[in-house]
Amino acid sequence: MPELVFFSGTMDCGKSTLALQIEHNRSTRGLQGMIFTRDDRAGEGKLSSRLGLVTDAVEAAEGFDFYAYLVAHLSKGGRCDYVIADEAQFLAPEQVDQLARVVDDLEVDVFAFGITTDFRSKLFPGSQRLVELADRVEVLQVEALCWCGARATHNARTVGGVMVVEGAQVVVGDVNQSPDEIGYEVLCRRHHRRRMTAATARAAALSPDVLPVEVADVSDRSSVRS
Ligand SMILES: Nc1ncnc2c1ncn2[C@@H]1O[C@H](COP(=O)(O)OP(=O)(O)O)[C@@H](O)[C@H]1O
Numbered sequence: 001m002p003e004l005v006f007f008s009g010t011m012d013c014g015k016s017t018l019a020l021q022i023e024h025n026r027s028t029r030g031l032q033g034m035i036f037t038r039d040d041r042a043g044e045g046k047l048s049s050r051l052g053l054v055t056d057a058v059e060a061a062e063g064f065d066f067y068a069y070l071v072a073h074l075s076k077g078g079r080c081d082y083v084i085a086d087e088a089q090f091l092a093p094e095q096v097d098q099l100a101r102v103v104d105d106l107e108v109d110v111f112a113f114g115i116t117t118d119f120r121s122k123l124f125p126g127s128q129r130l131v132e133l134a135d136r137v138e139v140l141q142v143e144a145l146c147w148c149g150a151r152a153t154h155n156a157r158t159v160g161g162v163m164v165v166e167g168a169q170v171v172v173g174d175v176n177q178s179p180d181e182i183g184y185e186v187l188c189r190r191h192h193r194r195r196m197t198a199a200t201a202r203a204a205a206l207s208p209d210v211l212p213v214e215v216a217d218v219s220d221r222s223s224v225r226s
């Protein structure tokens with residue numbers, strides 16, 4: 001039975017790498033897939049992984065109709081054994097409906113990859129529709145980690161290392177950006193709620209308000225006892 005599968009996780013957890021691996025494993029066995037993406041960091045019509053791999057893809061921009069595109073391709077005698085859709089969080093809900101129709105009416109497997117929630121921990125509309133429609137939602141097994149060592153479950157947007165909570169839902173970007181750029185950082189829920197990024201945690205640890213308290217505890221022990 002063909003399936004609509006949503007591979008979901010935070011930024012930087014290996015979604016695009018997995019998409020490229022699925023593509024590689026299937027194409028080396030003679031299957032023919034169609035690869036789609038939207039607003040990849042590497043540019044239009046590219047699906048890229050931070051491991052350095054990149055492949056060409058069809059840009060599924062606003063208004064793009066997956067079902068019509070596949071029907072046109074098949075009616076011209078083209079073949080399609082599976083569909084890969086990366087950066088699926090950016091898709092409109094109706095585009096996700098088209099992907100479900102590709103599975104049900106054209107009997108083609110669809111593997112969609114994307115982050116579930118935005119920098120405010122709100123669902124992207126495309127991801128919400130995928131959760132609603134997918135046969136399976138798979139959470140990636142490679143854990144991205146928060147600076148504290150806990151599993152990262154949330155995406156923070158940062159400016160100069162400081163978490164921001166205002167702004168457009170879609171701003172294409174990356175983790176590990178230089179401090180003057182808008183960037184992203186993955187965090188555990190506790191630190192996302194506290195808006196505590198690696199940079200602000202480091203600054204707090206170095207703050208004169210924090211260190212001397214511990215030092216004072218040690219040096220003042222005799223005075224505390226007396
Ligand atoms: N230099 C590296 N060496 C080994 N693994 C790396 C390196 N750089 C990135 N990675 C791996 O790639 C993952 C990010 O892969 P990518 O497919 O780009 O993520 P996503 O699409 O989920 O944002 C990281 O979590 C890490 O496991």
Ligand SMILES: Cc1cn([C@H]2C[C@H](O)[C@@H](COP(=O)(O)O)O2)c(=O)[nH]c1=O
Binds near residue numbers: 039117155
């Ligand atoms: C959290 C969040 C992310 N984005 C953008 C930033 C990147 O361009 C992509 C995610 O790509 P990845 O391959 O999963 O790292 O999404 C955004 O536009 N808005 C957000 O809130």
